[in-house]
Amino acid sequence: MKTWIKRIGLVVLALLLIVAGFAAFIQFSGLPTFEPIHMDLQVEATPERIAKGAKIAAVQCMNCHMGNDNKLSGMVMEDVPKEFGVIRSKNITQDKEKGIGNWTDGEIYVFLRTGIRKDGSFAPVYMPKYPLLADEDIYSIIAWLRSDAPPVQPSSRELAPTVPNFLVKILSRTALGPPPFPEEPILLPDTNDILATGRYYALAAYDCYNCHSADFKTNSSLEPEKSVGFFGGGNPMLNLEGETVFSANITPDPTYGIGSWTEEEFVKAVKYGTRPDGTQLRYPMLTHTVLPDEEIQAIYTYLKTVPPLQNEVKR
Ligand code: HEC
Ligand code: HEC
Known part of the structure; x- marks a missing residue:
């Protein structure tokens, strides 16, 4: 019996030492460095x-x-x-x-x-x-x-x-290290495919999913759909007064998301920051007056297809 307890104790101690050693390594070694990637590129400025x-x-x-x-x-x-x-x-x-x-x-x-x-x-x-x-x-x-x-x-x-x-x-x-450098050229989505275009804006170009999924720490930049709580909101961020503001659930759930919003209401909220009930969206949700309506409409069409999440975000 006693030798058992002793053995378990030794194993626990060894594990603790490994964890402590790892933590000390991270703390004292600073940020990681990586093999530099060389690329010849000359962009023509049209x-x-x-x-x-x-x-x-x-x-x-x-x-x-x-x-x-x-x-x-x-x-x-x-x-x-x-x-x-x-x-x-x-x-x-x-x-x-x-x-x-x-x-x-x-x-x-x-x-x-x-x-x-x-x-x-x-x-x-x-x-x-x-x-x-x-x-x-x-x-x-x-x-x-x-x-x-x-x-x-x-x-x-x-x-x-x-x-x-x-x-x-x-x-x-770990999770938020550098994504791999792409091996193939990455093409723009087909402009006739409104769903693919909306997905591209929401995930690749304008990064909406990044704030609107559960937590920056569990987001996946390579496979955004695998981010925890994808578009379900609740990601805590700070406004300019230092108060916590949670990102909104913008999945198509009719109760907790934007399932009952019309396309016009959505465009108005994203473009000018005004919600259907007339209240203003708070920082860090910004206005997007530079975005043409068609782009925001495409995002709306795409968001209608993401899995609805019943996650209540209190304002
Ligand atoms: C969400 C905030 C955020 C956005 C959006 C953002 N950046 Fe940054 N950027 C940062 C931060 C923070 C750093 C500093 C990183 C560090 O300390 O190493 C940085 C660093 C950089 C650097 C490195 C500069 C240097 O001297 O090392 C470049 C280049 C850069 N950003 C370009 C861009 C460009 C271009 C865009 C738009 C496509 C952009 N960033 C969008 C926050 C942002
Ligand atoms: C920097 C983080 C951030 C980014 C990027 C961002 N949002 Fe937001 N968004 C928020 C926060 C925080 C709120 C909640 C604001 C509030 O409660 O007043 C919000 C609210 C919203 C709302 C209102 C939903 C509701 O129920 O009130 C919509 C719609 C929305 N965002 C759409 C978008 C779209 C589309 C994009 C990409 C173009 C985007 N957001 C990018 C942080 C962000």
Whole structure:
């Protein structure tokens, strides 16, 4: 009997030591680095691409990178849940020293896909990775970053770098590490297929699922449909006053989701932030006035096909 207890005790002790050793390793080793990926790319900047890039940037990059000089010179991310610590974005203007003016098109492409920089360092959670975005749309973003648009003109602002906490470090080595670099070209969806187009906007281009699934920590950027609580809401984030705001359930459930909303009501909410009962949506749900109605309608059509979830999110 006694030797049994002793043995179990030793096993438990050994397990504890392994866990403690692993935790110490994560804590002291910092963020992981990865094999740099080289890519030769020269994006041709057409007016169409610059315009498309501006639209995607308005929904994505601008919200997280806009500095107090009205350029994309970096900001403190106010809506990041406290558990991730203080997260600061970076200067992505054309400044050659403080911004990304010296990055090649290939380096930007690789970074947007994987979060890996040319020195192998990794931008953790909160810089989204875009493994499903079509090549053409990435080219458009690059064309816009190089354009004469005011927000990307050189700025010499520089924020202190983010000091990653334990959670950020462990996620970078596990669930939220870099998605694999695509082996095949990624094409835009067929514009005649409204469902595929809506899915592309909601999952690949405008990242709606990311905030609207249960938790950033259990989202899958490679297979968004596998994110826990896919579009069922309840993901806690902070508004500008530091209060918790939960993302909404936008599955087609008639009681807890948007199953009873008409297409017009949905467009109004996404575009101008006004709900059917007249109340305004709160930060960090933003208005999307740059998006044409057809795009929001396509998202609506797609959302009608995702599995309804009976998850009640209190406002
Ligand atoms: C949800 C917020 C968010 C969005 C959206 C976002 N970023 Fe970022 N981005 C960040 C954060 C935070 C970092 C800093 C990561 C770090 O500390 O390593 C970052 C880092 C970067 C970097 C690395 C810069 C450097 O000097 O290392 C580039 C380039 C970049 N973002 C470009 C973009 C572009 C282009 C878009 C739009 C397609 C975009 N980001 C959208 C939050 C965001
Ligand atoms: C940065 C996180 C974030 C992103 C990205 C985001 N949302 Fe939201 N969304 C929220 C939050 C938080 C709420 C709840 C706001 C509130 O309760 O006032 C919300 C509310 C909504 C609502 C209102 C639902 C209701 O029942 O009141 C709709 C519709 C919606 N979002 C659609 C979208 C679509 C479509 C996209 C992509 C284009 C999107 N959201 C992207 C965070 C986000």
